[in-house]
Amino acid sequence: GAVVSQHPSWVICKSGTSVKIECRSLDFQATTMFWYRQFPKQSLMLMATSNEGSKATYEQGVEKDKFLINHASLTLSTLTVTSAHPEDSSFYICSARDFLRSEQFFGPGTRLTVL
Amino acid sequence: KQEVTQIPAALSVPEGENLVLNCSFTDSAIYNLQWFRQDPGKGLTSLLLIQSSQREQTSGRLNASLDKSSGRSTLYIAASQPGDSATYLCAVEIVQGAQKLVFGQGTRLTINP
Numbered sequence: 001g002a003v004v005s006q007h008p009s010w011v012i013c014k015s016g017t018s019v020k021i022e023c024r025s026l027d028f029q030a031t032t033m034f035w036y037r038q039f040p041k042q043s044l045m046l047m048a049t050s051n052e053g054s055k056a057t058y059e060q061g062v063e064k065d066k067f068l069i070n071h072a073s074l075t076l077s078t079l080t081v082t083s084a085h086p087e088d089s090s091f092y093i094c095s096a097r098d099f100l101r102s103e104q105f106f107g108p109g110t111r112l113t114v115l
Numbered sequence: 116k117q118e119v120t121q122i123p124a125a126l127s128v129p130e131g132e133n134l135v136l137n138c139s140f141t142d143s144a145i146y147n148l149q150w151f152r153q154d155p156g157k158g159l160t161s162l163l164l165i166q167s168s169q170r171e172q173t174s175g176r177l178n179a180s181l182d183k184s185s186g187r188s189t190l191y192i193a194a195s196q197p198g199d200s201a202t203y204l205c206a207v208e209i210v211q212g213a214q215k216l217v218f219g220q221g222t223r224l225t226i227n228p
Contacts, residue, residue, distance in 0.1 A: 006158075034215070043204065043218040044159075057213060093158055095216075102147060102166070102208070104216060108158040 003027055004096050006107035013084055014115055021079045021110045023094030029074035030096035034104060035067075038091040050077055084114045117142045117209050121219035129227050130197060136190040136222045138205030143183050146208040149216070150179050150190050153202045162203075163190070195226045 003026040013019050023033060032051050036044040048064075050056035050071035058064045066088075068080040077096075081088055091111055095104035118141045128134055138148070147166045151159040163172045163179040165188070171180040178191040192199060202223045206216040 032213070043220045044206075044216075045218075046215055049213045049215060051213075091156075095159075103149065103161065103164050106151075106159040106161070109156075111156070 002101075002105040004030075004094065004105045004107040006092075006094055006110050008110060009108065010111040010113075012113045012115065015085050016083055018080055018082045019084055019112060021081075021092055021094075021112075023077045023079070023096065023107050025075050025096040025098075025105070028096075028098050030077070031074065031099045032097045033071055033077040034095045034097075035069060035077075035079050036093045036095070038093060038109075040091075044093060047079075081112065084112070086114045088112065089114045117145075117207060117217045119205060119207055119217050119219035121203075121205055121222050123222060124220065125223040125225075127225040127227060128195060130195060132195050133191070133193050134195055134224075136192070136203050136205075136224070138188040138190070138219055140186045140188075140207050140217075142209070143186055144209065145183065146210065146214060148179075148181050148188050149206050149208070150177075150188075151204040151206065153204060153221070155202075159204065192224075197226045197228050200224055200226045 005024045007022045035047045047062045048056045048058045056069035071077040093109040095106045097104045122137045149164045150162045165181040176193040181188045202221045204221045205219045
């Protein structure tokens with residue numbers, strides 16, 4: 001149990017386009033989902049926390065107009081990178097937690113490359 | 116602000132050795148501490164979670180300890196195998212508005228056959 005999936009697993013796009021990444025909890029209801037980014041050989045940095053049905057809370061320094069997060073259902077959250085630029089190239093990982101558990105369950109990540 | 120540090124940044128040992136990875140955190144007000152494994156280009160696999168009231172957790176060849184008062188945790192790996200090669204991440208769960216994980220930089224472990 002406690003499986004989280006992400007789609008796509010990798011994406012290459014041109015500079016200026018928008019990219020949507022999906023995060024799904026497959027066998028539980030995720031009241032809270034988290035989005036992280038990871039640069040090569042660095043650790044995970046939390047970008048934002050989203051609770052189902054409410055606006056996401058962004059960490060300091062993360063542009064909410066650039067990284068749009070939607071958590072419209074208890075099993076799906078999406079991260080849209082708007083007007084992507086090469087510096088947005090990174091590994092994006094989501095995690096999910098339901099209200100019963102204390103640990104987060106992580107997705108397999110999405111590799112974004114912006115040309 | 117909570118900061119998590121992992122030492123060493125990289126470690127290479129021969130197969131069969133027992134080894135210890137270290138994690139320290141600056142603020143003892145944590146809910147729990149978790150150790151993860153990350154293979155290159157992959158997501159995170161949770162290894163062990165220690166609640167703030169616990170001192171240690173064990174799973175197979177892995178043992179993690181937590182000393183909250185001193186802000187330290189260790190991950191002990193017994194009888195290391197080449198398949199243990201990966202990056203090991205330590206993370207503490209804190210409450211700043213919402214509960215969130217703060218990660219260390221990781222230890223890149225290589226087990227040589």
